[in-house]
Amino acid sequence: MSEHLIPISALKGRGLAWRQPHRFERDQRAAFDDGWGTLEEGLAEREEAAAPATQVTWEDCRSAITRNESPDIGFNLGLNPYRGCEHGCVYCYARPSHSYLNLSPGLDFETRIIAKRGIAEVLRRELLSPRHVPEMIAIGTVTDAYQPLERELRLTRGVLEVLSTARHPLGMVTKGSGVERDLDLLAPMGRAGLAAVYVTVTTLDAKLARVLEPRAAAPHRRLRTIRTLAEAGVPTGVSVSPQIPFLNDDMEQVLEAAWEAGARRAFYQVLRLPWELSPMFRQWLYQHYPERAARVMGRVQDLRGGKDYDADFATRMKGQGIWADLIRQRFVKTCDRLGFNREREPLDTSRFRPAALRGQGDLF
Incomplete structure (x- = not known):
């Protein structure tokens, strides 16, 4: 890799330390050494800027429920209170969506968060519509509904x-232990067959998780969340x-x-690297795991027919070839040995x- 990499010590809790140009930009800029030491002189400023504070931009919510048309996704209705995610997971397939906002899918994705003002009231109107047919709404399918900002903004709570x-x-799918705050709502819904929560646990290796998902809950904390949800009667998966x-x-x-810990449902997907995510993930690999970066990307390409990514609906979630199998x-x-997914009742729409x-109130 020829790029000038910011030292790992400068990341300070962020997943990426650079502003990846997005695919709609006409001009792209890169630092270079002009012989006057400008790279070294500017290093301190870049280190200081490597972990900028999160900025929140409010967006008036026009629609709360989104409709899925992808045949490889097992739900039709989704809802996301936020665009962008403070968790800073380097592998997040949603990063390129920030490009549509004229923001970088790199550092901007985890520091420039769009919050949907009035989403609860808009959702209420949509549920009251005579055209609405009840079926499971998947919350946090693009960005995490329990990222750190939720503690203050409480959009998911609404x-x-x-x-x-x-x-x-x-x-719901989340990495945030903040979901435990809303057990007063989720527990009775879970016991009534109205709610299920999946907690993402990517690895038990705390050192890896720290750089892979820098602002998400630690692995042991997510396991505790699974236990808390399950003990409260919420159908819980991983x-x-x-x-x-x-x-x-x-x-x-x-x-x-x-x-x-109490999870009884499970699923997995393989790494997806659409659009700008591919060069960002490659750079992250060379920064944190240079000794195995080539091997990792070689196997990723084996999963994608020789490419970094293939958007084909038939293979994008699980990959193809020997490694996918x-x-x-x-x-x-x-899962068979442990007993996962043996009892998986659908959520109750009645x-x-x-x-x-x-x-x-109800008349009867």
């Missing part, structure tokens, strides 16, 4: 209050995603720990009561 009042089913060859190779140990076999055999959102 959404859950609306869904709880209307008795509308929901599913996502062992993404699988990255030669990096997080402890899938079996993660599944065993999650089962012990190996990962699949490891997952299936471990309890939906939109009239409750108008303050009207």
Whole structure:
């Protein structure tokens, strides 16, 4: 790699330390050594700027529920209170979505967060529409609904209050232990068959997780969240995603720990590197794991027919080829041995009561 890399010590809790140009920019700039020591002189400024404070921009919410048209995704309705994510996971497939906002999918994605003002009220109106047909709404499918900002902004909390009042089913995937704050809503919904929560545990290796997902909860803390949810009666699962060859190779140990904590459902996906994410992930690899970077990318390309990424719906989630089959076999055999996914009742849509959102009680 010929790029000038910012020292790891300068990252200070951020996943990426550079502003990756997005694909819609006309001009791209790169530092170079002009012989006058400008790279060295500017290093201190770059180190200081490597961990900028999070900036929140409010966006008036026009629609809360999004509709999925991808055939390889197992839900039709989604909801995301935020764009961008403070967790800073270097592998996040949502990073390129920041390009549509004229922001960098690199450092901007984890420091320039868009919060959807009024999302709970918009959701209430959408659920009251006579055209709405109740089915599971997946929350946090693009960016985490329990990223650190949620502690202050409480947008996810507002959404859950609306869904709880209307008795509308929901599913959720998160890395944030902040989900425990909302157990007063999720626990009764879970016991009534109206809610299920998946906690992503990418690895049990705390050192790896620290640089892979710098602002997400630590692995042991996520396992505690699984236990807390399960003990409260919430149907709880674990996502062992993404699988990255030669990096997080402890899938079996993660599944065993999650089962012990109370998870009874599980799924996985392999690493996806769309658009700008591919060069960003490569640079991250060379910065943190230079001795194995070539091997990792070689196996990633084996999963994608020789490319960094293939968007084909048939293979983008699980990959293709020998390595994809190996990962699949490891997952299936471990789940069968432990007992995952044996009892997976669908969420109940029959309890939906939109009239409750108008303050009207049930007549019967």
